[in-house]
């Protein structure tokens with residue numbers, strides 16, 4: 001499939017997930033196959049325009065992840081256009097607008113899903129961005145703000161008219177957050193009515209579900225399903241190619257976590273003191289280099305803990321893994337726990 005000028009080798013996509021789909025995770029998923037596009041965690045347009053280091057870090061990616069879409073959020077057309085230019089300058093293939101985030105911290109600033117409550121303004125944002133950059137501008141939205149306003153069909157058309165090259169719909173309202181189930185009938189009706197590609201998102205936790213949803217849309221973004229099973233896109237590709245979905249052994253699952261730790265440990269190699277905020281209280285007795293090492297260790301452990309909340313679902317004794325990972329304080333201990341859990345159990 002194609003989004004504007006960008007050709008995707010597969011219609012199966014890693015959905016943007018704040019706090020989860022960092023570059024290391026995206027690289028590992030991509031290496032396992034089946035993934036046609038990665039989308040970064042949402043990045044603040046305000047932070048990009050002001051050049052805030054932590055914001056820029058969220059937008060970082062590596063060449064092996066291409067094609068890459070950087071997702072930005074914000075409500076000011078000029079700032080969103082300026083942020084889109086920064087994203088283009090960073091070499092991203094696509095810039096995506098977040099119109100789906102229901103979190104009050106974002107929504108109250110007229111950004112995220114709040115934009116769905118002001119369709120005209122949302123269209124102005126998209127149009128300003130589309131005029132400012134040459135790379136495709138895409139939009140990710142929900143079904144609507146609430147059940148009384150399920151306006152994705154109208155807004156998606158307005159996005160198309162404003163210059164968007166593709167639209168993704170997560171078939172829940174902001175008010176639903178993650179409760180209930182995604183409305184794929186609504187997603188399908190939007191796909192039927194637009195000429196640009198429409199992608200769908202929501203509730204694909206088995207590769208067969210991804211294949212089933214492809215009858216309605218040009219592509220599927222998989223979120224929580226990838227956190228539980230990073231091979232799900234490769235398995236969907238197996239099915240699409242007429243093969244049985246590959247089986248993943250326990251040791252492969254363990255190796256994924258060990259590789260994730262290694263990639264994270266090598267992240268932000270030039271940073272001198274940037275991990276300080278992961279330390280509490282401030283261990284002033286440590287030398288600067290010890291502080292960095294300790295802060296980095298803490299950061300990696302937090303990231304692996306966050307992933308394990310999802311990754312451990314569906315395993316026998318998954319809760320034991322979560323509890324043990326949540327209580328560890330060193331990388332060595334973390335590695336030992338993973339090895340013990342995944343490598344000493346025979347594969348099913």
Ligand SMILES: Cc1cc2nc3c(=O)[nH]c(=O)nc-3n(C[C@H](O)[C@H](O)[C@H](O)COP(=O)(O)O)c2cc1C
Pocket residue numbers: 015016017018019020041042071098099100101140170201202203204221222223224225
């Ligand atoms: C932890 C988490 C973080 C998310 N962060 C973002 C985000 O930054 N931008 C966005 O557009 N959607 C975000 N989403 C929504 C997902 O991209 C996806 O549309 C939604 O989870 C439904 O798909 P799923 O059922 O496959 O998870 C997030 C979802 C989760 C679970």
